[in-house]
Amino acid sequence: MRWLVLALAVVTVGPLVSCLVPRTATAQTTLTPASPSSRSVNAVFASPQPVTIEAYSGPQQDPVISPDGQYLFFDSHSDNSSSSALHWARRLDYKTFKFMGEVQGVNFSGEMTLRGNYDLAHNFYFVSSRFRTSCGMIAQGVFRDGTVTDVAPVKGLCAPPPPPGDINVTFDVAITPDGKTLYYTDATFNRRGPQTARIAVATKNADGSFMRHPGSDPLFKNVNGLGPLVFNSAPTSDGLAFFFTPGITSKGPGGIYVAKRSSTAEPFGVPTRIPDVDNVTADGFPEMGAISPDGAHLYFHRVLGKASSQIYVLTKVLK
Numbered sequence: 390m391r392w393l394v395l396a397l398a399v400v401t402v403g404p405l406v407s408c409l410v411p412r413t414a415t416a417q418t419t420l421t422p423a424s425p426s427s428r429s430v431n432a433v434f435a436s437p438q439p440v441t442i443e444a445y446s447g448p449q450q451d452p453v454i455s456p457d458g459q460y461l462f463f464d465s466h467s468d469n470s471s472s473s474a475l476h477w478a479r480r481l482d483y484k485t486f487k488f489m490g491e492v493q494g495v496n497f498s499g500e501m502t503l504r505g506n507y508d509l510a511h512n513f514y515f516v517s518s519r520f521r522t523s524c525g526m527i528a529q530g531v532f533r534d535g536t537v538t539d540v541a542p543v544k545g546l547c548a549p550p551p552p553p554g555d556i557n558v559t560f561d562v563a564i565t566p567d568g569k570t571l572y573y574t575d576a577t578f579n580r581r582g583p584q585t586a587r588i589a590v591a592t593k594n595a596d597g598s599f600m601r602h603p604g605s606d607p608l609f610k611n612v613n614g615l616g617p618l619v620f621n622s623a624p625t626s627d628g629l630a631f632f633f634t635p636g637i638t639s640k641g642p643g644g645i646y647v648a649k650r651s652s653t654a655e656p657f658g659v660p661t662r663i664p665d666v667d668n669v670t671a672d673g674f675p676e677m678g679a680i681s682p683d684g685a686h687l688y689f690h691r692v693l694g695k696a697s698s699q700i701y702v703l704t705k706v707l708k
Contacts, residue, residue: 525559
């Protein structure tokens with residue numbers, strides 16, 4: 390599971406550098422709604438199928454679909470290694486992609502890079518231990534033709550001080566297509582591993598930094614109430630459905646859940662489990678990836694072993 394690798398990156402990599410706090414604090418007070426589409430809320434995802442990445446045979450985790458639908462981004466992290474690389478593949482159809490190689494400019498020897506995507510202006514956001522600050526591991530740059538330039542840590546996502554002996558980590562980034570809203574996970578770690586993980590949301594400042602939305606906790610009260618470890622943000626493009634993974638719940642192991650709402654001004658409702666993620670002929674823990682821009686497909690991965698993982702896709706069936 391990703392927590393083993395992430396814990397290694399947090400606890401064993403060198404000392405944290407200073408927290409990067411934006412000079413301005415002009416965050417928007419309301420989230421920007423995307424194009425409304427109530428059909429995405431009233432749907433069931435079913436019929437899981439393995440995703441084929443032509444000319445690639447390594448571990449494949451954290452699938453994300455670009456907002457224009459052209460590319461699949463995924464990473465190669467596994468429980469066998471404390472490092473990983475971010476890759477990209479070109480879409481052939483919804484379950485078949487052509488491997489294009491590593492994303493240039495974001496992968497570094499001995500470091501962990503994962504879960505990347507860009508907004509419609511090609512601002513690219515990803516998680517990297519190379520750019521770890523005392524606020525987290527989220528970095529940004531500009532994506533063009535498989536290369537990311539102008540890479541730097543994202544500013545402004547510092548969480549409140551953790552309990553003594555713990556370390557704050559911000560990771561699992563998801564950016565909205567318009568680039569104005571960023572979802573992420575606030576977590577605390579120590580040498581025993583992850584202690585807490587809570588999903589939060591931030592809005593973009595005029596200077597390019599982000600500030601945690603003042604209504605973040607109420608918006609995600611039901612989502613974060615599902616268990617002590619909640620992560621892998623995957624909102625639909627209209628902002629009315631939110632998919633995620635809890636590490637464990639009161640009913641046992643997590644899986645993939647969805648929380649819905651009828652307006653972007655409302656908190657997300659009580660989450661429900663997506664049962665069809667278990668209807669595959671493979672063992673392993675399922676973790677959420679992303680929803681396609683048109684809302685028609687849900688991508689996730691299963692950890693099959695310490696060095697093996699597979700991306701799957703579910704298809705939306707309207708009620």
